[in-house]
Amino acid sequence: MSTSISPVEPVFNDEGEIPSEPPRHVIKQELAAEEKLKMKDLHQQSGSAVLRQQLNNVAIIFLIWACITLYYQQMWIGLVIGWLALGHFFHTKPLSLHDASHGTLDQNRRRNTIFGIVCGTGSLVPLSVYRYAHAYHHGFMATKADPELWPFNDPQASRPFRMLCAFLEIFFGFIYTPLLFVRSLFVCGKLKKDLRKRIIFEYSLILLVWGTLFTVVAWQGWWVQFLVGFGVAFAGMYQTLNKYTEHMGLLGDTVLSGTRTVIPKKRVDKTISNMMQHVDHHGTHHRYARIPFYALPEASEVVYGENNPENPVYSTYAGAFFAMLPTLWNPKVGSQWKQDASA
Numbered sequence: 559m560s561t562s563i564s565p566v567e568p569v570f571n572d573e574g575e576i577p578s579e580p581p582r583h584v585i586k587q588e589l590a591a592e593e594k595l596k597m598k599d600l601h602q603q604s605g606s607a608v609l610r611q612q613l614n615n616v617a618i619i620f621l622i623w624a625c626i627t628l629y630y631q632q633m634w635i636g637l638v639i640g641w642l643a644l645g646h647f648f649h650t651k652p653l654s655l656h657d658a659s660h661g662t663l664d665q666n667r668r669r670n671t672i673f674g675i676v677c678g679t680g681s682l683v684p685l686s687v688y689r690y691a692h693a694y695h696h697g698f699m700a701t702k703a704d705p706e707l708w709p710f711n712d713p714q715a716s717r718p719f720r721m722l723c724a725f726l727e728i729f730f731g732f733i734y735t736p737l738l739f740v741r742s743l744f745v746c747g748k749l750k751k752d753l754r755k756r757i758i759f760e761y762s763l764i765l766l767v768w769g770t771l772f773t774v775v776a777w778q779g780w781w782v783q784f785l786v787g788f789g790v791a792f793a794g795m796y797q798t799l800n801k802y803t804e805h806m807g808l809l810g811d812t813v814l815s816g817t818r819t820v821i822p823k824k825r826v827d828k829t830i831s832n833m834m835q836h837v838d839h840h841g842t843h844h845r846y847a848r849i850p851f852y853a854l855p856e857a858s859e860v861v862y863g864e865n866n867p868e869n870p871v872y873s874t875y876a877g878a879f880f881a882m883l884p885t886l887w888n889p890k891v892g893s894q895w896k897q898d899a900s901a
Contacts, residue, residue: 593860597846600853603665607673611654617647622787629786637786645792646833651677652735652797653835659689662850675760679767682736684760686753691742696847700805700816700892705742707805711892724802724889731794803878804840807885811893813844814861814869818878821858827874831855838875 621644628637657663658674674685695706702711709715709723727734743749743757775784803818810816820838822828831838839854842861849857862871872878 593863597849597857597860600849600857601846603662603850605665605852606669607654607664608669611673614647614650614654618644621647626783626786629782641792644787645796648680648793649796649800650835651793652681652683653837655681655683655685655688656692656837657835657851658685659692660847662848675763678760679764682732682764682768683739684757684764686756686760687739687743690749690753690757691739691746694742694746696844699813699844700808700810702892702894703746704892705746706738706801707891708738708741708745710806710889711894713890713895717888720889721886724886727798728795728802731798733794735794735797799879800834800837802886802889803875803882804837805891806882806889808870808891809893809896810868814841814866816892817841817844818870818872818882819858819862820872820875820878821855821862822875823873828855830875834875838878841869841871 621640625637625640625644628634628640654663655674655677658670658677661667661670663673664670671685674689678685678688691705695704698704700707700711704711709720723734727738749757775781805817808816808818817840819841820827820831822831822838835851836854837843837851839858842854842858843849843851845861846857862869870878870881872881
């Protein structure tokens with residue numbers, strides 16, 4: 559299997575979804591006949607996201623109730639554990655929003671869109687906005703044109719500013735991340751009229767849902783319960799640290815050398831990967847953006863069939879996380895940093 563780099567311009571399909579293959583620095587693999595058939599089969603969607611989504615919703619409702627109960631019982635250790643667990647299940651919403659933006663969350667296009675809008679409303683990022691910005695992330699991954707990795711992709715951004723942004727995104731991601739996506743609307747390509755209408759509608763829906771929630775909370779005086787059940791920002795922290803684990807500190811110029819991928823071997827690590835909807839197979843996802851998340855482990859066997867030391871692969875998510883962690887001291891991504899240093 560041989561590879562070559564082929565940069566092309568980003569494209570969108572008729573639904574505005576992410577292209578089936580990443581348009582910039584694509585690694586074109588010369589696959590054997592049986593590998594081509596396998597990858598073709600893995601692109602086929604099956605099943606529905608309904609059960610998984612509802613189970614996550616039940617877990618969230620139960621954990622909100624549990625956290626409030628533990629707070630009033632003054633069981634502080636249990637409360638912290640509850641917050642950590644709740645953060646994970648809240649984190650499934652932006653993970654599902656991500657898959658919906660690719661059109662791979664549910665095989666039924668209408669359900670896929672509905673789930674995406676619901677998850678986007680809960681995450682304060684409309685599906686249409688996420689899909690728009692995320693297409694540029696795939697198309698210009700880690701370059702200056704990547705809106706999701708700003709300002710870490712800009713050699714002109716000072717180190718103190720980048721460190722401040724990393725701090726804010728980690729600890730206040732529930733506010734920072736939605737604003738980062740708002741920024742994408744002004745720095746990426748021109749918005750089409752139909753897309754602008756969808757964006758206005760979905761932001762209006764967010765204002766309506768959260769405005770109604772805050773009105774009820776204020777009317778009933780439930781601020782303590784709300785802050786205990788929703789105010790801890792672990793979900794935003796999880797989302798940010800996950801994004802950083804995928805890309806931060808990598809200066810490669812291809813989709814595989816610019817992403818950390820976890821290919822777990824042990825059952826416990828495979829379970830963790832499944833709970834994260836296999837987003838840790840991140841290089842594989844960038845290589846084949848329209849493969850459903852549940853098929854990514856099999857696809858990784860083909861994508862990473864050859865051992866290339868330039869492509870960072872780990873057997874555990876913890877290994878990838880701790881490899882990323884020291885890079886936060888000087889957070890940056892993208893091969894332009896190497897070019898800037900040599901200039």
